[in-house]
Amino acid sequence: MNNKPKIGVYVCHCGINIAKTVDVDAVAEFASHLPNVKVSREYSYMCSDPGQLLIKEDIKNEGLNRVVVASCSPRMHELTFRKTLAEAELNPYYLEMANIREQCSWVHEDREKATEKAKKLVAAAVYKARLLEPLQENEVGVEPATLIIGGGIAGIQAALDIANAGFKVYLVEKTPSVGGRMSQLDKTFPTLDCSACILTPKMVDVGSHPNIELLTYSEVEDISGYIGNFDIKVRKKARYVDMDKCTGCGICAEECRLTGRISSEYEVGMGNRAAIYLPFPQAVPAKYTIDPERCLFLTRGKCGKSPKCVDACAPGAIDFEQKDEIVEFKVGAIIVATGFDVFDASRKPEFGYNDYENVITSLELERLVAASGPTEGNIIIGKGRKGEKKKKKDRETFTPKEIAFISCVGSRDETVGNEYCSRVCCMYTAKLAHLLLEKIPDANVRVYYMDVRAFGKGFEEFYDRVRREGVRYIRGNPSEVFKRGDKLVIKAENTLTSTPIEDEVDLVVLAVGLEPRQDAREVIDLLRLSQSGDRFFMEAHPKLAPVDTATDGVFLAGCSQGPKDIPDTVAQAKGAASSALGPLSSGKVMIQAQIAHVDEATCRGCGFCVETCPYTAIELVTVNRVGHMVSVAKVNEALCKGCGACTAACLSGSIQQRSFMDEQILPQIAVLGGM
Numbered sequence: 001m002n003n004k005p006k007i008g009v010y011v012c013h014c015g016i017n018i019a020k021t022v023d024v025d026a027v028a029e030f031a032s033h034l035p036n037v038k039v040s041r042e043y044s045y046m047c048s049d050p051g052q053l054l055i056k057e058d059i060k061n062e063g064l065n066r067v068v069v070a071s072c073s074p075r076m077h078e079l080t081f082r083k084t085l086a087e088a089e090l091n092p093y094y095l096e097m098a099n100i101r102e103q104c105s106w107v108h109e110d111r112e113k114a115t116e117k118a119k120k121l122v123a124a125a126v127y128k129a130r131l132l133e134p135l136q137e138n139e140v141g142v143e144p145a146t147l148i149i150g151g152g153i154a155g156i157q158a159a160l161d162i163a164n165a166g167f168k169v170y171l172v173e174k175t176p177s178v179g180g181r182m183s184q185l186d187k188t189f190p191t192l193d194c195s196a197c198i199l200t201p202k203m204v205d206v207g208s209h210p211n212i213e214l215l216t217y218s219e220v221e222d223i224s225g226y227i228g229n230f231d232i233k234v235r236k237k238a239r240y241v242d243m244d245k246c247t248g249c250g251i252c253a254e255e256c257r258l259t260g261r262i263s264s265e266y267e268v269g270m271g272n273r274a275a276i277y278l279p280f281p282q283a284v285p286a287k288y289t290i291d292p293e294r295c296l297f298l299t300r301g302k303c304g305k306s307p308k309c310v311d312a313c314a315p316g317a318i319d320f321e322q323k324d325e326i327v328e329f330k331v332g333a334i335i336v337a338t339g340f341d342v343f344d345a346s347r348k349p350e351f352g353y354n355d356y357e358n359v360i361t362s363l364e365l366e367r368l369v370a371a372s373g374p375t376e377g378n379i380i381i382g383k384g385r386k387g388e389k390k391k392k393k394d395r396e397t398f399t400p401k402e403i404a405f406i407s408c409v410g411s412r413d414e415t416v417g418n419e420y421c422s423r424v425c426c427m428y429t430a431k432l433a434h435l436l437l438e439k440i441p442d443a444n445v446r447v448y449y450m451d452v453r454a455f456g457k458g459f460e461e462f463y464d465r466v467r468r469e470g471v472r473y474i475r476g477n478p479s480e481v482f483k484r485g486d487k488l489v490i491k492a493e494n495t496l497t498s499t500p501i502e503d504e505v506d507l508v509v510l511a512v513g514l515e516p517r518q519d520a521r522e523v524i525d526l527l528r529l530s531q532s533g534d535r536f537f538m539e540a541h542p543k544l545a546p547v548d549t550a551t552d553g554v555f556l557a558g559c560s561q562g563p564k565d566i567p568d569t570v571a572q573a574k575g576a577a578s579s580a581l582g583p584l585s586s587g588k589v590m591i592q593a594q595i596a597h598v599d600e601a602t603c604r605g606c607g608f609c610v611e612t613c614p615y616t617a618i619e620l621v622t623v624n625r626v627g628h629m630v631s632v633a634k635v636n637e638a639l640c641k642g643c644g645a646c647t648a649a650c651l652s653g654s655i656q657q658r659s660f661m662d663e664q665i666l667p668q669i670a671v672l673g674g675m
């Protein structure tokens, strides 16, 4: 310290938040007698413009070189007051805050004792302020590109927004086509827009945008680095089809020996595909892929005399020699848009999903009502599809007349570990009930529900509309679905009238909820993301930072963060895109100054700090210590978030955090203990 501390203390009333319980005048008067305190003042709102002006003028007129603000939590206004110091041309890290609101006035009632505690907190801050040192924030450049993981509507929207702003996007999608769940939907509530009609143009745009590099059938293998400078490794899986040669004509799939014999993921078991396939007609890219787990040539080494797809493909696009490819690139920001899984209905065995062909899920019904679906939009239930194991030739089909929906399957249900509401099921149930009545006008459709949550724009009106159309809503939680003769019986209790119900129906539709993806762990491990109680990815702050994560430069969009409908998904994707555009367009980011640093001379290289660091900011490196090569810890300053975990773990005290060094904190503790 080259200059003698001259400290200004500023005690805030915070209206009556502090002043009601703490004698602010007495605290300011007490502070004026503390060592090195040149000025001590109280003011109604220190964070207001006049409050900040007081500080700035004192810095100039009184020559202050340290400032203590006794007010609210530093989380609230530390940045405000740092800016005040900077504006008065004082290093912003010469600021110390004493939290006399959250840690004093708000948690105490006895004015006298609270005032004494406030004095102690202010004294401790003054003792620490005497030992503060100036710190410098560093600037790093930003790679003007973004990685987006997941090509559902969230990833597509974010990619288009960033690409349209003039920046490069790498959009990585696990499956052979972008589109996500929205591509499987027929119409969308509450406006009944045709899902494909609004999604397909966006899919085509991402496929052809000059700023977007689309990596489908690909997975991110490794991510290292930090905001502005992430190094990415992506595995492009072999499609066994040359993308440049494939014209998407589909003759290969028609000729494949397994045509119509493999259950289609897109049709969720309601339709079949070949071993070489296009996931759905509007797929982007419109290029075929060979399923390596089903293709006879790839699994058994032969497919008749020669693979029929090879013979059929005029441009010669089939390439069984193709290998996975690793693509490497750098980005400045990352958006995670990996979406959701639908709840597996077999986890509620009481509803007979695995046993009866006429118990289906809402997603299966989406495919049945879709004109592009396996039944061309006809509601035909195939007997013997499951459970009853009839031979193909004996299978019959029928059109159901008595239809019941069971809502909240896998949502708001502690027994399956999902306490949360999936937010879309009430409305998609209303939508599907409406579509069923359109297709089968003489059907009797009822919905067994717990509560109807019609909270969005136009939702309540849509719910009213389907009830007017004849859909009956029965408040009751079904306990069981079983077979009686040709019918299914729903056993329930009407919770409004307390009457037991046994309802005979032809078709039960389970309104399955949205769950975190089974494979979410892969992304968690890549990016060290946190999960909230519902196991979806956790945002940095549920209200104030809903698209940020704990890692700078990594953002969340869509259902990966929690269940939401398409409008909310698109809104969040736009939020994530604009957050990513911040650093991209400024071209630089500031690296915070209050970070950990290592004293190489005393570090023993035990590695505890490496294990403790939640941001992978520390590594062990070998250095030459007076002729001996030894291991010591090294902090990556761009990754360190200054959480302090390593300083607590370090046995030799060699890792210290700037502004929270032992020699700064110990006198502060001594003051608190000694008064």
Ligand SMILES: Cc1cc2nc3c(=O)[nH]c(=O)nc-3n(C[C@H](O)[C@H](O)[C@H](O)COP(=O)(O)OP(=O)(O)OC[C@H]3O[C@@H](n4cnc5c(N)ncnc54)[C@H](O)[C@@H]3O)c2cc1C
Pocket: 149, 150, 151, 152, 153, 154, 155, 172, 173, 174, 175, 178, 179, 180, 181, 182, 185, 187, 188, 189, 190, 218, 219, 220, 337, 338, 339, 340, 341, 342, 362, 363, 366, 424, 428, 431, 517, 522, 523, 557, 558, 559, 560, 564, 565, 566, 567, 569
């Ligand atoms: C039955 C049903 C009906 C619905 N009906 C409606 C409706 O009418 N109106 C409405 O507004 N909403 C509706 N929804 C909700 C709607 O489906 C979602 O809001 C929307 O799909 C969310 O999009 P997303 O991009 O967040 O996720 P998704 O659609 O799940 O897309 C995520 C994408 O990320 C990919 N991915 C996952 N992990 C990785 C990885 N590690 N690497 C690369 N790629 C990965 C996936 O393959 C997928 O393509 C319905 C939902 C269901 C289940």
